[in-house]
Amino acid sequence: MDMRARPYRSVLYIPGSRERALDKARGLPVDAIIFDLEDAVTVAEKPAARATLKAALGQGGYGHRTRIVRINGLDTEWGAEDARAAAAMDCDAILLPKVESPAQLDALAEIADDTPLWAMMETPLGMLNAAAIAAHPRLAGMVMGTNDLAKELQTRFRADRLPMMAGLGLCLLAAKAHGVVIVDGVYNAFKDDDGLRAECEQGRDMGFDGKTLIHPAQVDIANTAFAPSEAEVDLARRQIAAFETAEAEGQGVAVVDGKIVENLHVATAREILAKSEAIAQTASE
Template identity: 75%
Template structure:
């Protein structure tokens, strides 16, 4: 299954230094886990976190969840050692923070070889070079770092995230142009389920594949928001049936609920049903 086909509705950050959190993550309904060696790990725990995470991934038990390891920036004293360690962890991908351009992915690839690369998109420079970053031959996904981006831009908090829209849009366009996965930034108020649901709905409307999360309490909201609804599944099935009937009758266009259905709508409908099948398979795994 390619990254564009697998569910990535909920992408949960887990500190690589916390054995209890690493154990709990094995039973959580997350589509993917970012095992964090960067922000969630104190400087004096970096080395221990590396070995703790390596042991947890070696022990396994994470099922079909995608396993992504976020390392420290290669410009830090820990980054290169993190990158070397990831090679033997059995991770699905490595996530590099604060990517400003493709040269940083080149530097990482010199260490990690052909391991798929994900980029944290969290700086103004990164926004302006998003297309180049997405086009890197080993790029597989992008993760929005909206907290850092807001800090660097000096924005005020707004529930509609209007100050961040240009950056979010640039990264979305870059990722979609290259067929990459792209995951929306975190929602900080983890006890505010209504606020999270609203931001997830906004992200889904924009085209994000899922949401990065900082607490297990956020999982159900994100999974629901980024799953096709019953109404969307029903419409998809009816669109496909109507279009197939139209083709049988020598027509290239059908009508469903008073709206035109062409081949592009059917392609979207088939993607909706395929996503539901992939979610069902993940839940059964």
């Protein structure tokens, strides 16, 4: 599957220490799972969680879902051992918390063999260094840590997330400039469907590939919000058809629904169709 088309609509955090949750995740309609060894695991459980998670991943059954292991920071007593353990697990990527410079990714790369790296973006310094972080040759994805960012910024909660827009925007620009996946932060009120839907739609409109989630009840809303709608797919097909007809007639532009369609619009239309087809493929697996 084309990596740009691969869906990351729903990215669910699962504690790496909880066997029941690890098993349940095999049947959830999520695009990716972050198996967490960091915040979701108590200090006492951290060493045992590595073995629990390795066994679950070794057992398999996660299908098309991208399997991402979030380790503790390399500046903690658990981080290096987490990284060595994760590199030996059957996973798709290792996620490093609180990344603030490419040097931290360099340090992880030395431990992680050839496993792709992802970066948690959750501090002001991380925001300011987002471009350099996204340019790291081993980086495949970025995850917004909006709870930690809000804490560091000393913001008040606002439904429009205005206090965090500068940071979100810097990371989005960096990710898009360097072709890496970027997923939005969590929505804490997991019983507030309307609030979640609004924040998912905001993130999708900004350009995020998907949203990190803290509860399975949030999955359907995220999957819907970050998937191309039927109307978008229909328009994409008509744009491509009209442009191809115009080209065959020796013209460089076409008109659909009273709007000019140029090759840049067609490129976007093809991406929409590829994403829609990738989602349909994962749903059938």
